[in-house]
Amino acid sequence: MDERKLKILAAVVDEYVRTGEPVGSKAISKLDNINVSAATIRNDMAALEQMGYLEQPHTSAGRVPTFKGYRLYIDELMTTPVLSDEEKSRLDSMLGDKDTPEELLVQNAAAALTELTQCAAVVTNSVPRFSVISKVEVIPTGKRLYVILLITSNGSIKNKACRLEFDLNHEQLDFFTHYIEENLNGVSVDELSEEMFDKMVAAVSAYMVSLSPLVKGLVELSEDLRQQELTVSGSEKLLSCDELDKMEVVRFIENKNGLTELLEDTFSGIQVKFGSENDTFAIGNSSLIVSKYRKDGKEAGSLGVIGPMRVDYKKIIPYVEYLTQKISYLMSGDEDDIITDTPPDDGM
Amino acid sequence: MDERKLKILAAVVDEYVRTGEPVGSKAISKLDNINVSAATIRNDMAALEQMGYLEQPHTSAGRVPTFKGYRLYIDELMTTPVLSDEEKSRLDSMLGDKDTPEELLVQNAAAALTELTQCAAVVTNSVPRFSVISKVEVIPTGKRLYVILLITSNGSIKNKACRLEFDLNHEQLDFFTHYIEENLNGVSVDELSEEMFDKMVAAVSAYMVSLSPLVKGLVELSEDLRQQELTVSGSEKLLSCDELDKMEVVRFIENKNGLTELLEDTFSGIQVKFGSENDTFAIGNSSLIVSKYRKDGKEAGSLGVIGPMRVDYKKIIPYVEYLTQKISYLMSGDEDDIITDTPPDDGM
């Protein structure tokens, strides 16, 4: 695999991304940074095809990169430009600032990506997971009807109504309230486990069996909290992209199958995954460009773009990279903030 | 516009709905209830086209109803069958009974419609509007951070976090809590007015100016309550329907633009609206079949189906009609219900 072949591969990808047409030897030979004849390029391209980096839609058409070709291009060949200050401030203004709620921050990022890339954007938000339960309450609201209220340090508030078989008297309610306060206050959402709830059910049932619907409600609430929220925006862009199979896109839009897992098992730094490489998330000719953002050093969610494999990586990757960095920065650290600590009055 | 032309128009619509193909004079002449020759029908069809009720995709194709044609068909020509007892009990079982929570009732109706019609279903639920505030709480959850909790008699729970400029001491918090309890408990959501809140702001500010963000939070919560909740289910069915433009459908699924208003300004009784007639809700070839249900005689929400214009109105309309009637019945009146009354322990 010599130097020139790599250069040619890169040129083919660039040209193909630019024009959308299969690219031939002649077109490559005309490029400034290539100084060999079309015939030579033909030989090299034949070799590249042999090696699986290029393919021909049909004889007598130019060549198109395979996903293996894109892979090599992205991982080794491509040079991404740095963003200009102008672009950065444009992104900044679309994103928000320190005062923007975290949830909105990621939504804004998704919107920005859809607009700038004309592809679909996907974001997950698992920030609540890293927060701590700062308040649990049980509030009677009707005959045998109780509302459980769960508040976390990052400001998420979840509630759920439970119906019991009997009304609780003051004493019983107090028991339960104290019990869960003792056991849940200050616990990180991430630490909540089935085990823990099993223990609670046991303890609570020992006191009074019919309290268990309340614990069940708590379990459901905590599941709510732990769950990543995944949002896909601008998915209509995928439909107008004729490189993608409409049926597959529709199927994808209907149920975002496999995406959550795929985003989960991303390691840090920017990453590009192809639909073809990956069978859980399966839009044939698609590629997914993702990166994780962090909050106080811990991974908090992902941010990415879904588009056709033939997408302008040089443009998109810097965007995604910058946005994740900026979000990580905005979410983290040095603020004199409030929501990370406990209520004022009681020292739980 | 003579009798026979109307009969022919109806036949064309029926046939087109059945087959999905443009229908020709010959096909019509073969129908049982038509006893004239194809030539006669041809003349009438030409006239109907002249009048704008039919159109030809191209010369030498059959005719297809225009939306004006559908309109006439639906409003005047169509006869809808009555549901068999069997079908009724099927719908009943899908819907629920007197014990089913109201919210679930509408959701079930939507699910039933999606399944039975293979179209998307849309429901709104403004029942909370007719309920009464049964509980208001203010819960401190962090430095200068307070959560307002609002619970209504029908079981809706809403919350909102507010940040103040100062922390409140016990006395201040008690004052506010008591004040809002006195003024809001038992008030129907529908009665909440700006006026009322203006008075509250005045009263509360007189005591302590910096409490006003809390009142503002309350206002926003009550707006939340008053707002209709709109749910679209089975929207994926629209994507697999090739009479609809996929792009438009996806755009619609992503933001249900215009639907709320459209459902709002529906008058009572069943109604059919076409995408083409209406530009706020714009899926080109679609039609929307809706009806409003009532709770204790007052309009409480809408229930409907969104599908292609070429949809089996004869089948769907009775469904929608029956479901709204049944829901209205289940929600209203004579129940010895539980959730309409106040909590057990305290006599607020």
Place this chain on the structure above:
DNA sequence: AGTTAGCACTCAGAGAGTGAGAGTGCTAAA
């Protein structure tokens, strides 16, 4: 060796022509 020019070959895509079939509009007769 590696590179280049030249040439024959292949193939997709556009365009034109054809025939079948469906459905119409019109005319003339019932």
Place this chain on the structure above:
DNA sequence: TTTAGCACTCTCACTCTCTGAGTGCTAACT
């Protein structure tokens, strides 16, 4: 007023041909 008949129109599917882009191979060149 209705009907039968017929010529006409237009789409769709199919076939055929031509063109041009791009290739692979070979032989000459550096």
